[in-house]
Amino acid sequence: MAARVPDPGDPQRTGGSPGPGGEPGPYGEPDGAPGSAVPSEANDDSRVAAAPAPARVPDVAIRRLPVYLRALEELRAEDHEIVSSADLAARTGYSSEQIRKDLAYFGAFGTRGVGYRCDVLVDRLRHILGLDREVPIALVGAGHLGTALVRYNRTRHRDVRIVAVFDSDPGRIGQEIEGLVIQPAEAMEAVIREAGIKLAVIAVPAAAAQEVARRLVEAGVTAILNFAPVSLQVPPGVVVQNVDLTLELQSLAYYIRPEPATG
Structure with a gap:
């Protein structure tokens, strides 16, 4: 498994920025706060569309999305059609739980016990990040x-x-x-x-x-x-x-x- 990848440096944002060690983020919640729901790869991605970005996505979660996207594009280039959060964890160094929690901010993407369709998740992450246009x-x-x-x-x-x-x-x-x-x-x-x-x-x-x-x-x-x-x-x-x-x-x-x- 890859070594743990540190979170990217916090951006400077006028509303405040998430601090180290799970300190409150810009919306008053630590990233990965205890008690927050962390779903599994639970819903069929052909039935559940990605939701628009909610107002409470922590900055650090947004900054991890391009890391997941790069890993997914590498996996797709290697002809992987289905990937799990464990596959992404091995590529990125983030935990499976963290990956599922970050993705859950934007909707449900996977199938329980199976994983994510690689091409679908690539397209949705590119859309979430605004990269489906120049x-x-x-x-x-x-x-x-x-x-x-x-x-x-x-x-x-x-x-x-x-x-x-x-x-x-x-x-x-x-x-x-x-x-x-x-x-x-x-x-x-x-x-x-x-x-x-x-x-x-x-x-x-x-x-x-x-x-x-x-x-x-x-x-x-x-x-x-x-x-x-x-x-x-x-x-x-x-x-x-x-x-x-x-x-x-x-x-x-x-x-x-x-x-x-x-x-």
Whole structure:
């Protein structure tokens, strides 16, 4: 069985975010609270449709869904037609109970004693996540990190796709990355509004990140992936997920530290 996969880092959300160790989430409940119903793979997926996302889904549960989706897509590529929560647990490191509980927030999908139809569950998770259509993304900051992000995204992804890149450096403006012309930062609001972009990536220095976030929000962006090493202040209704490579490496250093001296 795969090693336990830690929950993804909590997103910054104006309504609060779930804390470590089962602390209350944004809706006042810990994820996996005792007494919450955890169904088995109980209902025939041909008879029970997935429900719309309810208002009380914990952020951490939403952030686990893409992990399940990736595992399901791998299993489907290996010609698995039926999968169980135990199969998903082996691939993801999450427990079968946790997987069933997360899926149950959105309806009932499986057949008791049999499992889930892999292709059906893939399609439903993609629909729940909004990946059954192309999600356009704006990226601000075309330095080394931003360039690498664009190249990876444009060659690997067809659903969440960077469609516009902005930078304030005159030396970068007009250059191309994977077919996208780097546009001046001054054009950011107009382009984002015209394209209806709601998701953006910030890959600028810390000193510039807050102003970039403010401008993105004013242009209509409601979800931000932030690579700048700074906490962003955003209004209610805007979600920020922070990716700080330094913090990630510092936490990993704990696991390779020398044993503490004794005596």
